[in-house]
Amino acid sequence: MNHSGGESDHNRTAIEITKDKNGIDQVILRNIRGASATVSLHGGQVLSWKTERGEELLFTSSKAIFSPPKPVRGGIPICFPQFGNRGTLEQHGFARNKIWVIDQNPPPLPNDSNGKACIDLLLKPSEDDMKLWPHSFEFRLRVCLAADGRLNLISRIRNVNGKPFSFSFAFHTYFSISDISEVRVEGLETLDYLDNLCQKERFTEQGDALTFESEVDRVYLDSCNTVAVLDHERKRTFVIRKEGLQDVVVWNPWEKKSKSIVDLGDEEYKHMLCVDGAAVEKPITLKPGEEWTGRLELSVVPST
Ligand SMILES: O=P(O)(O)OC[C@H]1O[C@H](O)[C@H](O)[C@@H](O)[C@@H]1O
Numbered sequence: 001m002n003h004s005g006g007e008s009d010h011n012r013t014a015i016e017i018t019k020d021k022n023g024i025d026q027v028i029l030r031n032i033r034g035a036s037a038t039v040s041l042h043g044g045q046v047l048s049w050k051t052e053r054g055e056e057l058l059f060t061s062s063k064a065i066f067s068p069p070k071p072v073r074g075g076i077p078i079c080f081p082q083f084g085n086r087g088t089l090e091q092h093g094f095a096r097n098k099i100w101v102i103d104q105n106p107p108p109l110p111n112d113s114n115g116k117a118c119i120d121l122l123l124k125p126s127e128d129d130m131k132l133w134p135h136s137f138e139f140r141l142r143v144c145l146a147a148d149g150r151l152n153l154i155s156r157i158r159n160v161n162g163k164p165f166s167f168s169f170a171f172h173t174y175f176s177i178s179d180i181s182e183v184r185v186e187g188l189e190t191l192d193y194l195d196n197l198c199q200k201e202r203f204t205e206q207g208d209a210l211t212f213e214s215e216v217d218r219v220y221l222d223s224c225n226t227v228a229v230l231d232h233e234r235k236r237t238f239v240i241r242k243e244g245l246q247d248v249v250v251w252n253p254w255e256k257k258s259k260s261i262v263d264l265g266d267e268e269y270k271h272m273l274c275v276d277g278a279a280v281e282k283p284i285t286l287k288p289g290e291e292w293t294g295r296l297e298l299s300v301v302p303s304t
Contacts, residue, residue, distance in 0.1 A: 002279040015101075015117055022067055024099065027143075035149040037117075040075075042068050044121045044141045045095040047075040049151050049298070057238070057300055059176040059272035063263045069097040073173045074272075075124055076153065078141070080165035081133055083249070083280045084196065087299035093171070094129055095139065109154065116152070117222035118144040135165035150299045155293075156217040159163035165283040170249055170278035171296045173240070178233035180252055180270050185210040188248060193218040194281065212273070215254035219280045223248045229275055230303055237303040242277035249276040 006198055016028040026040045038048040045276045049057045060074025071077055071092070080095040081087075090097075103122035123125070123139040131135070140156040186209045194200045196217035205220070209230075227248055229238040240248075251274040253261060258269040271285050284292050 013114060016032075020066060024066075024068070027102070027119045029119060029145040031144065031145050031147050031149065033149070034145065037143065037145045037151055038258045039119055039121070039143045039232045040072070041100045041121065042066070042079055042103070043098065044100040044123060045072055045075050045077050045096060046143060046153070047072065049145075051149055051300065056176055057298075059174040060270055061173070061264050063265055065263050068099060070263075071096040073261075074203075076174070077172045078155070079168070079172050079276075079278070080139065080157070081135075081137075081169075081223075082153075083164075083168040083170050083278060085253055086145070086168060086280065092170075093167075094124070094171075095123055098123055098126075098129075100138040102142070103140060106142065106241060107156075109142065116144040117237075135159070135163075137165070138199055144256070148299075150297055152298075153296045155242075155294045156291055157284075157286065158291040159288055162288055164285055164287045166283040168278075168280050169245070169294060170276040170280065171242075171245070171294075172274060172276045172278075173175060173296070173298070175229055175238055175273050175275060177229070177231050177271055177273050179255075180212045180273060182233045183212065183229060183231050183273060185227065185228060185229050185250060185273075185275060188190045188220045188223060188250070189268075191220045191223055193220045210250065212252055212254075215252065215257055217253075219252050219278065220248040220250065221281050222246050227275060228271075230274060232303075235303055237301050239299045239301060240275060241276060241297040241299075242295060244292065245277035245279050245296070246282065247278045247280045247282075249274065249278045249280065 033052040035218040064073040080094040082089040100121040102205040103120040106120040121141045138158045142154040144152040
């Protein structure tokens with residue numbers, strides 16, 4: 001199937017639906033300049049985001065396993081309804097392991113899709129999910145690629161239950177980087193963080209910018225809505241803008257942990273950095289009928 005985006009810029013943006021090698025649908029979004037993004041229905045997961053010159057901006061492991069219910073190591077997995085091991089569910093919740101469907105008739109989002117190639121996906125709990133997490137929800141994900149190459153992800157989670165529920169959440173974004181020793185993260189200075197490597201103990205960030213020389217697994221709390229990942233060698237900076245997501249998770253497994261992760265090559269930690277817009281420390285609570293919206297916007301700009 002290949003058709004032009006409904007609300008697209010003079011019908012020159014395109015949405016193509018193909019199948020991966022396991023027969024799972026994936027959606028390729030293209031903008032008018034030839035940038036692209038690939039979204040798999042497995043996990044509602046963005047697997048690729050490329051510039052108009054065809055450069056891949058997201059990391060996916062060469063050892064990634066693309067067969068549900070295994071999550072895929074790379075791209076932008078969605079952690080829901082639980083981040084990490086902070087609850088009784090499997091690590092990072094079940095949303096990343098499920099097959100989502102294309103939402104043919106999503107509720108409108110004002111001024112959102114002008115000139116963009118967009119796809120709307122939907123996840124509702126299965127009977128098995130309800131046994132583990134007895135809450136009925138509708139999770140709508142919109143992924144859009146703008147004319148200037150920005151990638152937008154909008155999550156809308158609605159409580160269609162008779163009682164309130166709470167969840168944690170992350171857009172677990174694997175950025176492709178030249179070398180972990182050469183990058184720095186700006187925008188987290190002076191913030192408190194919970195260190196997953198020290199039983200979630202709370203510390204305060206002291207440095208000017210975050211640089212990497214060993215394993216890092218932290219939840220930065222109450223961050224401002226813009227964070228940047230500067231990659232000196234590639235002379236580019238990722239700009240992460242978020243709304244409705246108070247926290248930022250930063251993760252790199254480094255050498256030793258990488259060796260224990262079956263779907264990650266031993267040396268691949270050098271070329272990935274996860275910086276996630278997330279809601280972890282204070283779970284989000286929805287009353288019956290309420291909806292929560294979380295937004296992530298990723299862009300890349302040249303830097304020196
Ligand atoms: O291996 P996964 O389940 O995909 O998790 C990968 C990582 O995700 C987050 O960054 C967590 O903070 C880490 O503790 C975890 O190791």
